[in-house]
Amino acid sequence: MRVPARGDRSYEVRVEPGALDRLGELCASSAPAHRYAIVADGRVAELYGDRVLAAFSGAGLGADLHRFDPGEASKTRGTWARLTDALLEAGHGRDSVVVGLGGGVAGDLAGFVAATYLRGVPVVQVPTSLLAMVDAAVGGKTGVDTPSGKNLVGAFHHPALVVADTEVLRTLPAEHVACGLAEAVKAGAVADADFLDWIEAEAPELREAEPRAAAELVRRAAALKAGVVEEDPEEAGRRAILNFGHTVGHALERLSDYRLLHGQAVAVGMRVEARLGRELGMTAPDAVARLDAALAACGHRTRLEPAWTAPAVLAAASTDKKGRAGTARIVLLDRPGSVARGADGSWTHPLEGASAEKALGAALRAASERADSRPRPPA
Numbered sequence: 001m002r003v004p005a006r007g008d009r010s011y012e013v014r015v016e017p018g019a020l021d022r023l024g025e026l027c028a029s030s031a032p033a034h035r036y037a038i039v040a041d042g043r044v045a046e047l048y049g050d051r052v053l054a055a056f057s058g059a060g061l062g063a064d065l066h067r068f069d070p071g072e073a074s075k076t077r078g079t080w081a082r083l084t085d086a087l088l089e090a091g092h093g094r095d096s097v098v099v100g101l102g103g104g105v106a107g108d109l110a111g112f113v114a115a116t117y118l119r120g121v122p123v124v125q126v127p128t129s130l131l132a133m134v135d136a137a138v139g140g141k142t143g144v145d146t147p148s149g150k151n152l153v154g155a156f157h158h159p160a161l162v163v164a165d166t167e168v169l170r171t172l173p174a175e176h177v178a179c180g181l182a183e184a185v186k187a188g189a190v191a192d193a194d195f196l197d198w199i200e201a202e203a204p205e206l207r208e209a210e211p212r213a214a215a216e217l218v219r220r221a222a223a224l225k226a227g228v229v230e231e232d233p234e235e236a237g238r239r240a241i242l243n244f245g246h247t248v249g250h251a252l253e254r255l256s257d258y259r260l261l262h263g264q265a266v267a268v269g270m271r272v273e274a275r276l277g278r279e280l281g282m283t284a285p286d287a288v289a290r291l292d293a294a295l296a297a298c299g300h301r302t303r304l305e306p307a308w309t310a311p312a313v314l315a316a317a318s319t320d321k322k323g324r325a326g327t328a329r330i331v332l333l334d335r336p337g338s339v340a341r342g343a344d345g346s347w348t349h350p351l352e353g354a355s356a357e358k359a360l361g362a363a364l365r366a367a368s369e370r371a372d373s374r375p376r377p378p379a
Contacts, residue, residue, distance in 0.1 A: 024059030130180025179263020
């Protein structure tokens with residue numbers, strides 16, 4: 001499929017089993033360059049680095065591999081600086097293309113390096129996690145975390161190409177597959193109730209990353225996101241709906257010292273934000289029940305920690321990039337597949353004042369009562 005970007009540009013998203021072995025020829029066609037700089041964490045580089053380098057060499061293209069330490073803790077300005085310095089030392093010019101190989105962290109870092117290197121060079125996103133395939137690799141958001149919060153320094157830099165090889169999903173641990181499913185559930189919750197139902201029905205196959213189901217999931221989720229991005233490439237309006245679950249989710253990631261994986265935090269965030277909408281009289285009760293059912297089918301039953309109180313969540317969310325004037329803003333559901341609009345037509349709602357804190361506290365308690373197990377930290 002093609003995804004519109006800034007101006008009259010667009011880029012292709014290819015969902016193709018075995019595409020890693022054709023990556024060189026795909027890049028030569030859609031993102032030609034003198035040299036390619038592949039950015040990957042050490043774990044992904046160990047799994048796929050030689051294979052990807054061979055794909056470029058086989059297509060007669062020069063490429064080198066630049067590694068960083070795995071994990072969210074590496075998504076910093078320090079890592080960005082080390083990577084850009086490495087590209088400079090390797091002699092990459094404006095005729096180079098950056099290739100982000102890996103999950104959401106690698107994609108965000110590679111995209112931000114590309115957006116800022118020599119004032120901007122193209123980037124190709126090659127997601128290897130389900131979460132990155134269904135969400136992070138599409139849409140052009142790049143950035144790094146700071147001590148004040150996630151993704152607070154970054155840029156919109158749409159890729160020249162996205163290549164999703166669904167065969168690599170077989171190497172993912174179960175909790176990482178569940179994280180990707182959470183982002184797909186989010187897409188259905190805000191934009192397509194039928195997709196939400198399909199995910200719940202196909203959950204047994206999806207949790208095993210069964211190739212047919214996984215490929216269909218990636219295609220449908222990417223198409224949903226592409227439709228929203230086409231309307232609003234740089235999040236000036238409706239694209240904000242894709243942040244459902246993320247205001248609370250990002251806050252919980254910070255409060256857990258990033259022990260929670262992003263998809264785990266978003267799953268909890270959606271459960272809390274759906275209940276908050278119900279407390280405020282904006283979200284239909286059946287939307288909460290359908291969301292719970294889909295998340296439970298996908299393996300999400302994370303219990304909230306006692307320290308995750310309404311004041312703590314509000315404080316952690318106060319610097320969220322979606323906020324305005326120091327006030328967190330939040331996406332609330334109307335019904336399955338649709339979000340609630342503000343009185344002024346806005347897609348998000350301010351989370352401020354004693355009444356909002358009280359409603360958030362009630363939502364947190366209700367979400368905690370719904371869960372029946374604690375999160376497992378990643379291995």
